[in-house]
Amino acid sequence: MAAIPSHASALERLWALTFRVICGLVLLFLIAPILVIIPLSFNAEPYFTFTERMLTLDPEGYSLRWYDNLLTFGMVAPDAPRDAGWWADAWNNATWVRAAKNSAIVGVFATVLATVLGTLAALGLARSEMPARKAVMAILVSPMIVPIIISATGVFFFYSNPGLPLPKLALDPPALRLDFDWKLAGTYLGIILAHTTLGIPFVIITVTATLTGFDRSLVRAAASLGAGPVRTFFRVQMPLILPGVISGALFAFVTSFDEVVMVLFIGAHDQQTIPRAMWNGIREQISPSILAVATVLVVVSVALLTAVELLRRRSERLRGMSPG
Amino acid sequence: MAEPGAAALTTADGMPLRAALARASRRARLRAALLVAPLLLFVLVSFVWPIGQMLLRSVNNVQFAANMPELTAWFAANPRGTPVDEAAFAALAADLRLAAASRTVGTVGTRINYELPGSRSLFTATGRAAGGLEPPYREALLALNPDWGREELWTVMRGASARYTANFYLAALDLRRDAGGGIVRVAPEQRVYVSLFLRTFALSAVITVVCLALGFPVAHLLATLPVRRANMLMILVLLPFWTSLLVRTSSWIVLLQGQGVVNNVLVALGIVDEGGRLSMMYNQTGTIVAMTHILLPFMILPLYSVMKTIPPAYARAARSLGATSWTTFRRIYLPLTVPGIGAGAMLVFILAVGYYITPALVGGASGQLISNQIAFHMQNTLNWSLAAALAALLLAAVLLLYWLYDRLVGIDNMKLG
Structure with missing residues (x-):
């Protein structure tokens, strides 16, 4: 389908053209919903649709009021003069600013945990000696497959009443489980651990994929030259698989950054993240502020996509494949 | 049977080659397993176990048995189909009095309400009056509310008194148990x-x-x-x-x-x-x-x-x-x-x-x-x-x-x- 050959019949030309129109429409379907919210977020009116003034490109029809609203909504004194005290108020009290801070805290810690544990495990899984490889892989990838509502329900019960199974020991009274006093529901740690679990499959998948292209003889070469396993890992293996590790980390971050059901089930009011605040916004008081947040998030996802694409190309170059 | 020559093969430090290879591959397996272990443990504790525990909840059924001990004992002693006699009503009255005193009658009512909508108020209202109940309990309870005589209610209570139950799965498939313990479909308007x-x-x-x-x-x-x-x-x-x-x-x-x-x-x-x-x-x-x-x-x-x-x-x-x-x-x-x-x-x-x-x-x-x-x-x-x-x-x-x-x-x- 690269180019229409010169010997093609009229019917084939017509079909090739129709095919491209169909593909164009599907791609439009994919991208249009994301693009359409960007101009609408600059709407001067509290509507979700293009006003007449917007369509005639009248500057009066556009404004930054919904972006301003992102800063002021939830503040103690939004109308005070905008000095240092106003900015401190926004930083500490504005709903969306606090949500962004929560999302960043949870996302960063969950990503670091998932990436470190996931990369270690992927190194083990990529070895042919790994016992029960397929079964372990299936368990580690399962958080991605199990419907989120089931994971959230399970985690909700566990975090509200944590305990671990015990074989029937000579305890008095005989117990099948060990209960803990502390609770993870409504804490940052709880959400971070839950999001770590959800991010792990992405790290495992991307890092094991990178490792399949890794030449094991490099490790043996390093060992024969006298490097220990730790040194070999950091000096030889790590630089080569780093692009895969970073893109796994970005996947894990996005998973946490976009996750709402876990937060809905186990998060307290203090731990409201951006998706959770959007969820509330869509369900309760739908206002164009949502579109302003959405636009900011689209910009974030463009940045993430660019980063992952650059990493993918670098990884392919490092592994001697043709750069895309 | 090893060939005579194979036994002579040793490594540089005099170890039989077969043993040395077995040890090396055992170590390699252990190293791989140790790399995976922390994550596997984490996922088992934070994901697999909570889901397993939740699944247990779907068959676990202690709300009724824990708060209605005497009636549970009566159900255990008398098989399905036994007519509901004065002893059963006496056990019910004793349990209701106990549950009302320990404020758990609402829990019991809620549990029965899942399967027989409208029963929660029957339990809470009777619980409030349970202190004044006198024998014969059958007449006393029926006088308070004739619903206590409903065969359906007793079937549901019998089902709820078991430690483990499949009733929630039946409910999830739009089924229920009838008075004889058989499985039937729920009324058409309740099939969801x-x-x-x-x-x-x-x-x-x-x-x-x-x-x-x-x-x-x-x-x-x-x-x-x-x-x-x-x-x-x-x-x-x-x-x-x-x-x-x-x-x-x-x-x-x-x-x-x-x-x-x-x-x-x-x-x-x-x-x-x-x-x-x-x-x-x-x-x-x-x-x-x-x-x-x-x-x-x-x-x-x-x-x-x-x-x-x-x-x-x-x-x-x-x-x-x-x-x-x-x-x-x-x-x-x-x-x-x-x-x-x-x-x-x-x-x-x-x-x-x-x-x-x-x-x-x-x-x-x-x-x-x-x-x-x-x-x-x-x-x-x-x-x-x-x-x-x-x-x-x-x-x-x-x-x-x-x-x-x-x-x-x-x-x-x-x-x-």
């Missing part, structure tokens, strides 16, 4: 869940088919265009994939709602009039459109990676042997893309069956899926056991599909972006 499961599977199938129909041409285009242009177009597929689910869901609300962009354009073009605005949001249409958009990249990416490996020479060979373009597609190209179709369709279907957020926000009443019903029981009715039973059934379906996916595609071959 079977049709909801069917709707979930049907909508997921529709979404999968639509995704395949839309994704196939695009994947083919991407796989056959020159690399540079294909990468440009690939961004259009990957950007939605990386964009927040809530962003995409809210943009569909903006586009499709009654006063939304699409309706406004249709009205402006005169295709529909002001009164005839299409309702595309807060119903099944909204769910299908938004979920198709969200899941389409999961169809395109596996299709693309399979199509990329199909040599164009095959199609050219078929054409040179006289096949029409349709025959070439049907007999050569399509069979070669089947692994990609399988992988994409399985992935989209698995993800669609468990979807929660999008149906909850744009589905209205008719576009809700089984996940939404689980959340409803978790958050509103607080019938957690029924929620757990529904979740277990959904999980069983998803794990079956996951197993099939592993057999057909292999988890190792799962790729992202």
Whole structure:
């Protein structure tokens, strides 16, 4: 389908053209919903649709009021003069600013945990000696497959009443489980651990994929030259698989950054993240502020996509494949 | 039997080679297992165990037995079919008095209410008057409320007194036990869940088919265009994939709602009039459109990676042997893309069956899926056991599909972006 050959019949030309129109429409379907919210977020009116003034490109029809609203909504004194005290108020009290801070805290810690544990495990899984490889892989990838509502329900019960199974020991009274006093529901740690679990499959998948292209003889070469396993890992293996590790980390971050059901089930009011605040916004008081947040998030996802694409190309170059 | 020469083979430090190799491979296995161990332990504790515990909740049934000990003992001593005698009413009265004193009568009432709506008030009202009950208890209780004589109530109480029960699974399948202990379907107006499961599977199938129909041409285009242009177009597929689910869901609300962009354009073009605005949001249409958009990249990416490996020479060979373009597609190209179709369709279907957020926000009443019903029981009715039973059934379906996916595609071959 690269180019229409010169010997093609009229019917084939017509079909090739129709095919491209169909593909164009599907791609439009994919991208249009994301693009359409960007101009609408600059709407001067509290509507979700293009006003007449917007369509005639009248500057009066556009404004930054919904972006301003992102800063002021939830503040103690939004109308005070905008000095240092106003900015401190926004930083500490504005709903969306606090949500962004929560999302960043949870996302960063969950990503670091998932990436470190996931990369270690992927190194083990990529070895042919790994016992029960397929079964372990299936368990580690399962958080991605199990419907989120089931994971959230399970985690909700566990975090509200944590305990671990015990074989029937000579305890008095005989117990099948060990209960803990502390609770993870409504804490940052709880959400971070839950999001770590959800991010792990992405790290495992991307890092094991990178490792399949890794030449094991490099490790043996390093060992024969006298490097220990730790040194070999950091000096030889790590630089080569780093692009895969970073893109796994970005996947894990996005998973946490976009996750709402876990937060809905186990998060307290203090731990409201951006998706959770959007969820509330869509369900309760739908206002164009949502579109302003959405636009900011689209910009974030463009940045993430660019980063992952650059990493993918670098990884392919490092592994001697043709750069895309 | 080892050959005589084999026994002589030793390593430099005099160890038999066989033993040295066995030790080395044992160490290699241990090293690999140790690398995986921390994560496996973490996932087992923070994910597998909580889900197992939740599943246990779907058969666990202590609310009644723990608070109504004497009546539970009477049920245990008298098999199903025994007439409800004075001893049973005496046990009931004693338990109600106890439960009212320890303020657990509401818990018991709620438990019975799951299966026999309206019973909670019967328990709480009788609990308040339980202190003044005098023998004969049968007459006293029936005088307070004739509902205590209902055969149905006693059947439900008997079912609730068991330590473990399958009743929540029966409820999740629109079934119940009748007075004789047989399994019957609930009244037609109460049949909710079977049709909801069917709707979930049907909508997921529709979404999968639509995704395949839309994704196939695009994947083919991407796989056959020159690399540079294909990468440009690939961004259009990957950007939605990386964009927040809530962003995409809210943009569909903006586009499709009654006063939304699409309706406004249709009205402006005169295709529909002001009164005839299409309702595309807060119903099944909204769910299908938004979920198709969200899941389409999961169809395109596996299709693309399979199509990329199909040599164009095959199609050219078929054409040179006289096949029409349709025959070439049907007999050569399509069979070669089947692994990609399988992988994409399985992935989209698995993800669609468990979807929660999008149906909850744009589905209205008719576009809700089984996940939404689980959340409803978790958050509103607080019938957690029924929620757990529904979740277990959904999980069983998803794990079956996951197993099939592993057999057909292999988890190792799962790729992202």
